[in-house]
Amino acid sequence: MTNDAQQRLLPSEPITPTHRQPEPDLDTFDCFESNSLVRRIEVRRRTRGFFRHRAVVRWILISVVATFTGLIALLIWVVTRGIQHQKLSATHRLVRSGHVLAPILVHCGTSCVLACMAAMLVAFVEPIAVSSGIPQIKCVLNGLKIPRVVRVKTLFVKALGVAFSVAAGLPVGIEGPMIHCGAICGAGVSQGKSTMFGIDTSFTKFSGFRNDKEKRDFVSAGAAAGVACAFGAPIGGVLFSLEEGSSFWNQKLTWRTFFCSMMSYFVLAMFTSALVDDNTWGRLNDSSMFTFGDFTAMGQNEFTYSAYELPLFILMGVFGGLAGALYNHLNMLITKWRRVSVQNPGRKIFEAGTTGLLFALCTFSISLAYRDRCISIDESHDSVTQHIVRFYCDEGYFNPLASILLVPFDQAIKLLFHSSFNFNYTDLLIVFTLIFVASCWCYGLSIPSGLFIPTLFAGAAFGRAIGQIVNDNAAFATVDAGTYSLIGAAAVLGGMARMTISLTVILIEATGDIQYGLPIMMTLMTARWMGGCFNEGLYDIHIHMNGWQFLEFDPPPVVQYLLAFDIMSIEPIYLREVETVARVVEVLTNCQHNGFPVVERSEPSSGAVMPAFCGMIKRHHLTVLLQAHCFSEEMPEPYKSPPRMQYAAMETSYPRYPTIADICLTPADLESFIDLTPYMDPAPYVMQQLAPASTVFRLYRTMGLRHIPVVTKANRLVGIITRKDLTHIRFRRQLTELVNDQGAMADHVGLYEDVSQYEFVKNFLERHRAP
Structure with a gap:
């Protein structure tokens, strides 16, 4: 195949690799709840009263998220208006006095100082608070864990920094930062925990809200509340969360998100109604942070x-x-x-201050030139x-x-x-x-x-x-x-x-x-x-x-030529049903994977590539079990030994579970055995190696998964698929390798044409014939 033909087969990416940062090693939310024995025991203990209590607490937390988002919007609005009023009043007062140089100095000087203050907050306190935050929140709702993006410190820098940026007169807005602030409120309130302030409440800990699934849903509601406060558009906020970010949606989430948007707008409107010009408490017209005015006038x-x-x-x-x-x-x-x-921080602050100074000088000079x-x-x-x-x-x-x-x-x-x-x-x-x-x-x-x-x-x-x-x-x-x-x-x-x-x-x-x-x-x-x-x-x-592994709604067209076998990571690191503590420690020390396949303890039969697949176990469950010394000197019989730890206790440390470096084990402990069967998920989502890659993509994205094991028809583990295997760049790379391996193809064959009659497809099907 000529180079031109290969280029037609493999369309170029919107962002070429030279424009991208190296893909960061980011964790992924695991929104699919485990079906392990310990969790099934936990679920079966729950009564009807438990579910009623959790439903009530969830609506209360949604109300708290809405209230906090509305109050933060109010704070930004008050600070911004106050600084703007003082700055512009001083400038116009000097203009009315007939001065020319003095108002320029006041206008440009205050803009420069305010821009530098906003940049200093980002450069020295929390760099992740830069820009709007919408790309970060889209990735969070898509399932990516971006470090520090929903911290309370980030909220502080975002709220105060955007107030300074807008007050400086820079051509920036408040809607993106408000979406980010609302998302942080949703993440923080639902978890009931803040390392910055040393807060750790217990009423959410035992209500099932400290997990990735609940956190993602509350972030969706908070982001919608941010839109509602910014534009007075609660319905638009719900649709924003649905259209722009969330990869998983259901009817109940729609209700909660709508309620959160409505409540946040109501809170902001009630307080701003007392602060507008006529000081009429309860008059709710034009009560959002940004309004278009009355189009009916x-x-x-x-x-x-x-x-x-x-x-x-x-x-x-x-x-x-x-x-x-x-x-x-x-x-x-x-x-x-x-x-x-x-x-470096110095250059960032200098750039922001210089931009604020030059933009203020331009606006004043242009207005003066056309007086x-x-x-x-x-x-x-x-x-x-x-x-x-x-x-x-x-x-x-x-x-x-x-x-x-x-x-x-x-x-x-x-x-x-x-x-x-x-x-x-x-x-x-x-x-x-x-x-x-x-x-x-x-x-x-x-x-x-x-x-x-x-x-x-x-x-x-x-x-x-x-x-x-x-x-x-x-x-x-x-x-x-x-x-x-x-x-x-x-x-x-x-x-x-x-x-x-x-x-x-x-x-x-x-x-x-x-x-x-x-x-x-x-x-x-x-x-x-x-x-x-x-x-x-x-x-x-x-x-x-930024190299973030964002999964679009649909896979790219090139995926039609790929199977699960093509995109999976081969030779996955696995554990057996009963393992030595030393082996578990070795695996956790030598790799940073967040989940491991569990296979049969017995050796594979003759001719088998891998043992039979039994389930998946999460990394943090292994570290918690090791820290609690849930192992024994005698080798236990799999599926027969009772669990030594309850599921609720295993999830207590969320989201900062112990690391392998935090665990102290003696040489005798390393020779002990740990039975993984009570703690593994015996029925995760699994794909056969001949499954279409498009099916794998949609399953992974919509179900909020972290891993998909790949097996043969005989249930033999052959690989594993994670988020990095489902990106557009990965698909393109894998198809390039396939094209290079399968021989020549007619120059006129393009990606979207029927290529079933070509030797490429025959070789392709032969290669993926079931073993």
């Missing part, structure tokens, strides 16, 4: 768009997809440069006049650029959505370019930051320009420029994030007007399709660049 709910405008919205989606693809590619290049040039474009306040005659900024204009006039660039982003977006006056096209182009480029640069700075709001901001400026162009050139009708601004915001955000269902609902809930549903859906789908022609969504790009 000023007659915006009357004939906002017509059928002939839908093609324009689709074209805006095309632009949004192209802009998003460019945005993602540029950010990928910037991230690659940062990993080479900005590594001759003042607009009469009487000409605006709408409800957003409270957001406008005079900025060196005469009395009764305001500076439109300063009203966009020198105010909080939510006020600027409301001005683009709801103002009745026309902006200068140059102003809108400047705003779009500045926010687009600056936010692309800022994502990846050593600060907590989000992307939704800055991309919405850039898209709103683009959409506003399109709406005004249509108004200026369409003689037969007048369109609502605010509607075009909203559609432009959706287009650019969708082109970057590639979200559809959840983002549609989030935007509809944020606008409070269901009639925008159709154009938003059409725009987001178009943006996703167009952007997908060039690269992946930005969060997926960062997942691949």
